[in-house]
Amino acid sequence: MEKGRQRGNVTIKDIACASGVSIATVSRVMNNISGRCSAETEVKIRQIAEKMGYVPNVMARSLVTQRSGLVAVLIPDIHYYYYQELYAGLEDYFKQYDIRPILCTTLQNMERERQYIQSMSNGLVDGMIIATLNGPENNEEILKLAEKGFPIVTLERYGSDLDNCCNVRGDNVMAGEMAVDYLYENGHRRIAFICGPDDAKNSSLRYNGYIKGLEKHGLDFDTELVTGADYQFEKSVTATEKLLRKKEFTALIAANDLMCVGACNAIKAMKKLIPGDVSVIGLDNTAYMEVYHPILTSISFPGIKMGIRAGKCLKRLIDGKSLKQSEYIIAPALKTGESVQAAIKGN
Secondary structure, X not given: OOOOOOOOOOOHHHHHXXXXXOHHHHHHHHOOOOOOOOHHHHHHHHHHHHHHOOOOOHHHHHXXXXXXXXXXXXXXXXXXXXXXXXXXXXXXXXXOOOXXXXXXXXXXXXXXXXXXXXXXXXXXXXXXXXXXXOOOOOOHHXXXXXXXXXXXXXXXXXXXXXXXXXXEEEOHHHHHHHHHHHHHHOOOOOEEEEEOOOOOHHHHHHHHHHHHHHHHOOOOOOHHHEEEOOOOHHHHHHHHHHHHHHOOOOEEEEOOHHHHHHHHHHHHHOOOOOOOOOEXXXXXXXXXXXXXXXXXXXXXXXXXXXXXXXXXXXHHXXXXXXXXXXXXXXXXXXXXXXXXXXXXOOO
16 A cells, blocks of 8 residues: 555555556446456455455445435334334345445324435435335325336335335234234134224234134134224223223234233233233234243244345336336244243133
8 A cells, every 4th residue: 555545545546556457447346337347357456445445435436326325214113123123134235235224213203204205315315215104194205206216115105006116015914813823723712902003004904814813713703802002002001901801811912012011011910920811912023022021922024024125126226127016025923932822721
């Protein structure tokens, strides 16, 4: 390295001199632009760049490639373990392409989401991944971008107006059905269900899965075994206490993990045992499930896998390539804990 040259101040010209190739060749390699360069030469250039401590100038690169190397990821709430896994999957996938995801938390606020979409799409990022608000969704801004050809992928987003947009979703119906299947296999016949918000589409789909599971196994549907708690911890505590006083049941499914933990607290507060008196399953598998005692059984939505799938879709759109399909449904998986046991015969 030239005397006085500091790591991090190395230029493309320095790499070209050390490699014995033109500046244009180095530029194409470092900006991932295909050209008349052999694989051996490309490897040589990259090795020399790494040895010299070359750090790309993002602004300069964007002028060459017409790309920022950034993508926006809009999520409702970073506190949910699912979204942390989702982001980890995206970050890991994009790393190989030297693309950096920017995390934007909408706080489940529609106006905040709109502002992020408008500001980020104005040349700052090359594409965008937008997760659901779990409530009434206004897809107007998303549709405007899609019509302009801006690369965009939605996650758990619903609405017939999004049929032409790429959407990655977990199979929420399957999740509710799988929970019933597992409880039925363990001898449970009286199964309660705690719903999420009425205006959250994934909540209604998980409830539909519950109904589907009951019908499949010939179990009676009892409206008094169903209650709602808006995906909230405190409301699930109150809702579960009311259920326990009103009806007898041996198992309970909560449509998300916050409600599952709240339900468990209520069950314990009423001096009942988990799973001795009531077996419990949550739909999500966040960090809560593994630290709670007993460890809670759950139907898990694979956040990392969904993040990688969303990343692959967005990368193809950024590259101007078409997708084989517009919708990708990712199956959930059962994660057994200690909160379900076989029901006593006759229950």
